[in-house]
Amino acid sequence: MSNLNFEIHNAKAEEALLINLKFQQQFPEHIWQNEPFHVKVKDGNCLEGSLNYGDAIEDEWIVVYFLRQLSVEEQHYIIKIWDSDGEFLLIEAAEFLPKDINPEIIDHRVYIHKGHLHLIPLEYQDLTLEKSIQLVSTTENTRASVKIEEAAFKRIENYPSIIKSNIHHANVMIPHLAAHLLHHCPQLVAPAVEAFYNRDASTMKPCMYMKAFKPSTNVPMTVRFTKVLYSKLYSVPFVAPQPFNMPPISDSTYEACNLGMKLACGFEILYHSANFEKFTDSSNTKYVEYINRLESLGYFRGEIQGSALYTKLEKAALNEFLSHQSENQYLFGQMQALMEMELTPVEDIPLFKEDSNDWMSMDPSQVDDMLKTQATPFDENDLSDLDKVEEKEFEEMKAMLGGFNQFISKKSGVKGALLPSELDSDDSEESDGSLEPVSFNADNYMNVLSVNGENDNSKADMDVLYAAMDEELRHTEIGKDFESIRGVDGEDEIDVDLNLMKNMLESFSAQNGLAGPTSNLIGSLGLNLPKLDKE
Numbered sequence: 001m002s003n004l005n006f007e008i009h010n011a012k013a014e015e016a017l018l019i020n021l022k023f024q025q026q027f028p029e030h031i032w033q034n035e036p037f038h039v040k041v042k043d044g045n046c047l048e049g050s051l052n053y054g055d056a057i058e059d060e061w062i063v064v065y066f067l068r069q070l071s072v073e074e075q076h077y078i079i080k081i082w083d084s085d086g087e088f089l090l091i092e093a094a095e096f097l098p099k100d101i102n103p104e105i106i107d108h109r110v111y112i113h114k115g116h117l118h119l120i121p122l123e124y125q126d127l128t129l130e131k132s133i134q135l136v137s138t139t140e141n142t143r144a145s146v147k148i149e150e151a152a153f154k155r156i157e158n159y160p161s162i163i164k165s166n167i168h169h170a171n172v173m174i175p176h177l178a179a180h181l182l183h184h185c186p187q188l189v190a191p192a193v194e195a196f197y198n199r200d201a202s203t204m205k206p207c208m209y210m211k212a213f214k215p216s217t218n219v220p221m222t223v224r225f226t227k228v229l230y231s232k233l234y235s236v237p238f239v240a241p242q243p244f245n246m247p248p249i250s251d252s253t254y255e256a257c258n259l260g261m262k263l264a265c266g267f268e269i270l271y272h273s274a275n276f277e278k279f280t281d282s283s284n285t286k287y288v289e290y291i292n293r294l295e296s297l298g299y300f301r302g303e304i305q306g307s308a309l310y311t312k313l314e315k316a317a318l319n320e321f322l323s324h325q326s327e328n329q330y331l332f333g334q335m336q337a338l339m340e341m342e343l344t345p346v347e348d349i350p351l352f353k354e355d356s357n358d359w360m361s362m363d364p365s366q367v368d369d370m371l372k373t374q375a376t377p378f379d380e381n382d383l384s385d386l387d388k389v390e391e392k393e394f395e396e397m398k399a400m401l402g403g404f405n406q407f408i409s410k411k412s413g414v415k416g417a418l419l420p421s422e423l424d425s426d427d428s429e430e431s432d433g434s435l436e437p438v439s440f441n442a443d444n445y446m447n448v449l450s451v452n453g454e455n456d457n458s459k460a461d462m463d464v465l466y467a468a469m470d471e472e473l474r475h476t477e478i479g480k481d482f483e484s485i486r487g488v489d490g491e492d493e494i495d496v497d498l499n500l501m502k503n504m505l506e507s508f509s510a511q512n513g514l515a516g517p518t519s520n521l522i523g524s525l526g527l528n529l530p531k532l533d534k535e
């Protein structure tokens with residue numbers, strides 16, 4: 001399960017409600033995948049919260065953004081945040097972390113304070129929560145480096161403006177009641193999509209009749225989805241139940257009808273799983289106490305009940321109150337209140353040009369470009385991340401590879417390839433005149449064959465032939481044994497140097513320290529292999 005957890009230290013209990021309302025006001029139109037942002041009291045001076053963000057990673061990062069901004073506004077706050085993967089902010093900055101930082105030793109070390117990431121150095125040992133909070137509050141050297149902080153918060157560097165790019169508007173044909181619900185509460189699109197996406201045989205039974213959300217009352221509407229929700233609804237193949245009269249696939253309205261049909265089924269499933277209760281009238285003492293408490297805290301800013309600002313603040317407070325109930329109560333409380341209202345007139349239901357679906361399809365070059373923006377270029381001369389032993393091994397590997405390339409680039413004689421140890425003796429034989437040197441020009445030889453008609457293939461023809469052979473071998477077991485890299489043209493290419501090193505090291509490792517062909521060949525070339533004491 002994808003869960004985000006956070007704690008806000010040095011906070012008063014009554015501040016939890018104000019933080020929740022602040023989030024509601026700052027992001028009133030945000031659509032949550034599974035559950036909304038909510039802060040509650042943990043103990044006397046600590047607040048906490050958790051969020052199941054499911055597939056919507058953006059839900060996690062919008063909370064990170066909000067909490068970071070909150071730590072700037074309330075500079076006494078010290079915030080700890082983690083998810084199912086652990087200290088995910090450090091994972092984002094893994095490239096810049098010191099080598100001695102690892103998951104086993106980072107308990108009570110990572111916090112957000114005054115908008116900055118704090119990473120308590122390892123020189124502080126035997127940390128407790130209280131000691132860590134004190135260090136972050138009073139010590140300057142707990143701040144993470146600029147590179148670590150920038151990498152950790154890179155995903156939110158364009159927030160909040162980028163949040164709008166996560167929204168997709170689509171035109172659908174849905175029952176009037178569903179359109180009414182979505183018009184007043186766009187957040188309900190999330191549970192409806194999830195109900196449809198996670199349906200099973202038992203929950204689908206009401207969709208065979210569609211008694212609550214009748215397809216005969218369909219109206220056009222532009223629905224606001226997150227891109228995750230839209231892709232889940234759009235991509236699921238589904239045969240329309242009997243109550244739906246679907247147009248032909250070739251019809252221009254088919255896409256809107258198909259999306260609306262799936263969404264309507266989601267609402268029907270929600271409706272039949274509901275256990276409606278009254279949440280917001282005067283008979284609900286908890287709600288009345290909640291409103292009275294807000295008034296005592298000055299939340300309504302002295303506004304008269306019924307004024308425009310009061311109504312706006314009360315709506316945000318209502319959403320917060322409902323979100324504090326159980327997940328089902330939150331959803332059904334909103335649905336129940338809206339279903340008791342008069343249906344929104346058809347002419348008031350929003351309908352405008354929908355967004356393009358182009359973002360759902362990407363060609364390979366776009367994928368490559370995205371990978372390039374995320375990848376960090378490797379500089380073989382930058383050994384700053386290596387310790388002395390690793391640096392020595394790296395230099396030995398470079399020397400060995402250079403030795404092989406130098407050996408292969410040399411021209412061989414009639415006796416075959418000459419090892420470095422044989423070059424001196426060979427030169428001495430030639431200088432004594434006991435052997436006449438023999439030269440062979442391969443290009444002249446091929447030209448002679450071509451003139452005599454024995455070889456009609458041009459170099460271009462041979463290149464095509466070799467490329468065809470490579471392509472055929474690529475899909476065999478032999479081809480799968482070779483390591484490839486992504487070339488500049490986006491195609492996978494065999495990396496000769498990488499495969500050479502891999503095979504030589506594997507062969508040397510298989511000798512188990514004994515003499516063998518690999519060690520003999522490398523020794524003959526005057527090279528040394530690094531010690532293979534690590535994988």
